[in-house]
Amino acid sequence: MDCLIIGGGIVGAACARELARAGATxxxxxxDYLGSGATSAGMGHLVTLQGVPGELEFTRHGVEAWRREADELKRAAEYVQTGTLWIASGPSEVELLEQQSDAFAAAGVDAELLTRTGLVAAEPALAEAACAGLRVPGDAIIYAPKAAQWLGRQSCDGRLRVHQGVRVTRVGQDWAEADDGRRFAAAHVIIAAGLQAKALLPDLPLVAKRGHLMITDRYPGMLRHHVLEIGYAASTHAQSSVSVSFNVQPRPTGQILIGSSREIGVESASEDPAIVRQLARRAMQFLPGLAEVSVLRAWTGVRAASASGMPIIGRAKLPGPLGLVWVAAGHEGLGVSTALVTASIVRSRIVGESLPEGLEQLYGEGVS
Structure with missing residues (x-):
C-alpha cells in the first residue's frame, strides 16, 4: 500500500507517520516547510472543547492521544500539561461553566468547578471580573511546528519520505502533480493542506477564518494555566464577521501568548491594528498586569473551517471523471489538539479497521 499526503502541517505530518507505522509507503x-502555514501561526493549545455536536468526543480523544504519546515527541514538541482554566464573569456564564462541567463529567473528562476563592488560588493575577472557573487539568500546550517536524522525521524504516518545496496544483485519484511538472503516484491520495485543499477541491465546503495573536517578553510565573473565557467556545463558531475573546497562554519560555480573534472570510496575512487593540483591551480586563508588559510582536494565521464546525475527514469527489480522494481538513483552531486522532481515523478508514466508540459515530462511514 502506498499513499500520497498533500500538506505537511501537523495534521498531514501526523497522518504520514500513522500510515507509515501501519506499513504503508x-x-x-x-x-513550504514542515509545520508552516496555520500550524506555525496558532497557540498550540491541546484543549477539550464543547461546542458543536461531536466536538467534545473528538477533542477528548485528541487530547488523550497526545497524553499517551512517546516522551521523545513530547520533549521535541515542548509539551507541558498546564491544564485549561475556563473563567466566567457573571451569573449567566457561571451557568455555562456548570453545564460544561456536567458535560465533561458525562464524557469522563476530569474537571473541577472553582469559586472566586479557588480561582484566585489557581491564578492570583486574575481580575475580580473573573468570578468563577472550571479547571481541566489534563489539557496541555505544545509548540506545534516542532511537533510537525518531529512527526515528519520518523522514517519508519524508510517508508516515510518528505518532499518540501513541492506545491501541488492538480490531483487525481492516484496521482498528484506539482507546479514544476513533477508527478507523484500512489494508491491513495490524502489532502491535508488546510485552506489550500479548496484549491484542489473547489466544492469542498471550507471557509477562511483569520486570527490575530500577540506574544510578550518573558515574565516567568505570571500565569500557570492556559486561561480563556467560557464564551470562547461559542466564538469559534460565531457567524459575526469579527469576534474577539480572552485567551492567554503561558509559554515554557516565560512569555505570554495573547489571543484570540476570528474574521470570517479573510485570507490576508496582514495585521489589523484595530483588532490587535481589541485583543489587548480584552486581555487586560481579566489580567490587568498585562498593562505593564512589553509585547514583542503580533501576527496572523488563517484557519480553514468547515460549514458544520467539525473537520472533514473522509472521501471527496474530484471534478469530472478524476475519482475520489481522501480529505483531512477544516479543523479550524483544533488541528493541533486533534491531529493524532485525525491520523488514527484516516488510517482506520484506509486500512479498514474499526474506530473507538464515539469516533465511529462521527467518522465511521469515511465519506464526506
Missing part, C-alpha cells in the same frame, strides 16, 4: 508533499 508514504510520500509527504509540502509546499
Amino acid at each position: 508514504v510520500d509527504l508533499l509540502e509546499a
Whole structure:
C-alpha cells in the first residue's frame, strides 16, 4: 500500500507517520516547510472543547492521544500539561461553566468547578471580573511546528519520505502533480493542506477564518494555566464577521501568548491594528498586569473551517471523471489538539479497521 499526503502541517505530518507505522509507503508533499502555514501561526493549545455536536468526543480523544504519546515527541514538541482554566464573569456564564462541567463529567473528562476563592488560588493575577472557573487539568500546550517536524522525521524504516518545496496544483485519484511538472503516484491520495485543499477541491465546503495573536517578553510565573473565557467556545463558531475573546497562554519560555480573534472570510496575512487593540483591551480586563508588559510582536494565521464546525475527514469527489480522494481538513483552531486522532481515523478508514466508540459515530462511514 502506498499513499500520497498533500500538506505537511501537523495534521498531514501526523497522518504520514500513522500510515507509515501501519506499513504503508508514504510520500509527504509540502509546499513550504514542515509545520508552516496555520500550524506555525496558532497557540498550540491541546484543549477539550464543547461546542458543536461531536466536538467534545473528538477533542477528548485528541487530547488523550497526545497524553499517551512517546516522551521523545513530547520533549521535541515542548509539551507541558498546564491544564485549561475556563473563567466566567457573571451569573449567566457561571451557568455555562456548570453545564460544561456536567458535560465533561458525562464524557469522563476530569474537571473541577472553582469559586472566586479557588480561582484566585489557581491564578492570583486574575481580575475580580473573573468570578468563577472550571479547571481541566489534563489539557496541555505544545509548540506545534516542532511537533510537525518531529512527526515528519520518523522514517519508519524508510517508508516515510518528505518532499518540501513541492506545491501541488492538480490531483487525481492516484496521482498528484506539482507546479514544476513533477508527478507523484500512489494508491491513495490524502489532502491535508488546510485552506489550500479548496484549491484542489473547489466544492469542498471550507471557509477562511483569520486570527490575530500577540506574544510578550518573558515574565516567568505570571500565569500557570492556559486561561480563556467560557464564551470562547461559542466564538469559534460565531457567524459575526469579527469576534474577539480572552485567551492567554503561558509559554515554557516565560512569555505570554495573547489571543484570540476570528474574521470570517479573510485570507490576508496582514495585521489589523484595530483588532490587535481589541485583543489587548480584552486581555487586560481579566489580567490587568498585562498593562505593564512589553509585547514583542503580533501576527496572523488563517484557519480553514468547515460549514458544520467539525473537520472533514473522509472521501471527496474530484471534478469530472478524476475519482475520489481522501480529505483531512477544516479543523479550524483544533488541528493541533486533534491531529493524532485525525491520523488514527484516516488510517482506520484506509486500512479498514474499526474506530473507538464515539469516533465511529462521527467518522465511521469515511465519506464526506
